Amino acid sequence: MAEHHHGHEDDHGHHEHDNRFTDMEARVKALETVLTEKGLIDPAAIDAIVETYETKVGPRNGARVVAKAWSDADFASWLKRDATAAIASLGFTGRQGEHMRAVFNAPDTHNLVVCTLCSCYPWAVLGLPPVWYKAPPYRSRAVIDPRGVLAEFGLELPAEKKVRVWDSTAELRYIVVPERPDGTEGFGEEELAALVTRDAMIGTGLALSPEAAR
Amino acid sequence: MNGPHDLGGQHGLGPIAPEKDEPYFHADWEKRALGITLSCGAFGAWTIDESRHARESLPPATYLAASYYEIWTRALETLLKRHGFVTQAELDVGQMLEKGREPKRVLKADMVAGVLAKGGPCDRPVQTPPRFVVGETVRTKNFHPDTHTRLPRYARAKTGVVEAVQGSFVFPDDNAHGRGENPQWVYTVVFDGGEIWGEGADPTLTVSIDAWESYLERV
Numbered sequence: 365m366a367e368h369h370h371g372h373e374d375d376h377g378h379h380e381h382d383n384r385f386t387d388m389e390a391r392v393k394a395l396e397t398v399l400t401e402k403g404l405i406d407p408a409a410i411d412a413i414v415e416t417y418e419t420k421v422g423p424r425n426g427a428r429v430v431a432k433a434w435s436d437a438d439f440a441s442w443l444k445r446d447a448t449a450a451i452a453s454l455g456f457t458g459r460q461g462e463h464m465r466a467v468f469n470a471p472d473t474h475n476l477v478v479c480t481l482c483s484c485y486p487w488a489v490l491g492l493p494p495v496w497y498k499a500p501p502y503r504s505r506a507v508i509d510p511r512g513v514l515a516e517f518g519l520e521l522p523a524e525k526k527v528r529v530w531d532s533t534a535e536l537r538y539i540v541v542p543e544r545p546d547g548t549e550g551f552g553e554e555e556l557a558a559l560v561t562r563d564a565m566i567g568t569g570l571a572l573s574p575e576a577a578r
Numbered sequence: 579m580n581g582p583h584d585l586g587g588q589h590g591l592g593p594i595a596p597e598k599d600e601p602y603f604h605a606d607w608e609k610r611a612l613g614i615t616l617s618c619g620a621f622g623a624w625t626i627d628e629s630r631h632a633r634e635s636l637p638p639a640t641y642l643a644a645s646y647y648e649i650w651t652r653a654l655e656t657l658l659k660r661h662g663f664v665t666q667a668e669l670d671v672g673q674m675l676e677k678g679r680e681p682k683r684v685l686k687a688d689m690v691a692g693v694l695a696k697g698g699p700c701d702r703p704v705q706t707p708p709r710f711v712v713g714e715t716v717r718t719k720n721f722h723p724d725t726h727t728r729l730p731r732y733a734r735a736k737t738g739v740v741e742a743v744q745g746s747f748v749f750p751d752d753n754a755h756g757r758g759e760n761p762q763w764v765y766t767v768v769f770d771g772g773e774i775w776g777e778g779a780d781p782t783l784t785v786s787i788d789a790w791e792s793y794l795e796r797v
Contacts, residue, residue: 410613480586
């Protein structure tokens with residue numbers, strides 16, 4: 365990363381930049397400064413984008429979708445048929461959620477979502493993806509060795525359970541609806557949503573049992 | 579493009595290493611990189627397909643060593659230069675040296691909620707009916723363009739089954755290169771693990787991709 369030198373390096377009072385953090389900090393600062401001086405970006409808009417994804421759009425949106433599917437059979441069948449519309453009915457729309465598809469785990473099948481080509485991810489229901497989802501190890505292995513990948517998340521599937529991997533190669537964004545945990549009869553949507561983890565909605569985990577959630 | 583981004587099935591890239599209670603951002607510059615990238619996308623000067631191609635066109639050693647927001651940032655610099663908004667000299671000194679091109683739109687703070695909520699739907703009507711039907715066996719084409727494509731290498735020249743017709747969408751292979759949206763039908767095509775990975779493949783595994791119509795041929 366040392367091949368790029370920016371005027372901003374002087375701001376830090378030294379010229380040694382052999383770690384990525386400092387180099388990228390300088391690089392992004394240069395970019396933001398140039399674009400702001402040209403009136404091409406509004407730094408307050410950047411703050412608003414960051415705030416949106418730090419506080420408003422995240423995995424709890426998806427957890428509400430799953431909880432509703434678990435407790436409302438009509439919603440579940442709508443979600444299966446037209447996930448975009450069903451999810452939009454809960455108010456979750458927009459960037460990287462324009463075209464949604466929900467895939468349902470079953471006793472004989474486990475679903476796992478990956479984007480081998482970049483980092484396609486359902487932002488509208490899960491927020492920004494974690495680093496591992498965007499990184500080469502997951503993207504390379506999820507399609508060829510999903511059981512090995514799941515084991516690294518602490519999830520050992522029974523040998524007879526089929527693994528279905530969805531490579532998100534177009535503009536469809538996937539959410540996995542995990543199986544409803546046992547012992548949740550009579551739970552309301554809010555209690556159910558508390559059992560739904562982000563990883564369960566990617567397929568690298570399962571929904572929590574009521575005991576585990578406590 | 580057979581670039582460093584096309585990772586499905588590669589070996590040797592290490593463990594997944596999930597991070598417990600991972601934060602959304604690992605450094606402040608990542609927040610700025612996200613916001614700058616989305617803000618510049620709002621110019622309307624390039625498509626998501628062109629930006630994906632800019633990312634996958636990074637040199638493989640750079641791509642594989644970079645964090646994701648670094649990949650975004652480097653590709654954004656390419657796009658901004660290509661479209662006349664900034665020059666390399668400006669990026670080098672970190673200040674404006676000339677006015678440059680004016681975008682159609684500058685994203686202001688009060689527009690953010692609306693723009694994010696709207697997103698960028700890319701479904702488009704097409705005049706012809708779908709060429710393939712659900713349940714039909716199809717074969718993916720074997721091609722290796724140096725331009726953008728969304729047919730992964732591991733899924734080329736493979737036989738699978740059409741599971742769903744998903745609708746018609748902008749064709750990235752053209753749209754990434756300024757050749758228009760040229761929408762096509764998109765199909766979910768399912769492959770057995772053995773068809774893709776051959777000997778030793780997990781017998782319980784199926785993998786599906788979403789494939790544009792021109793990626794497929796009749797068997």
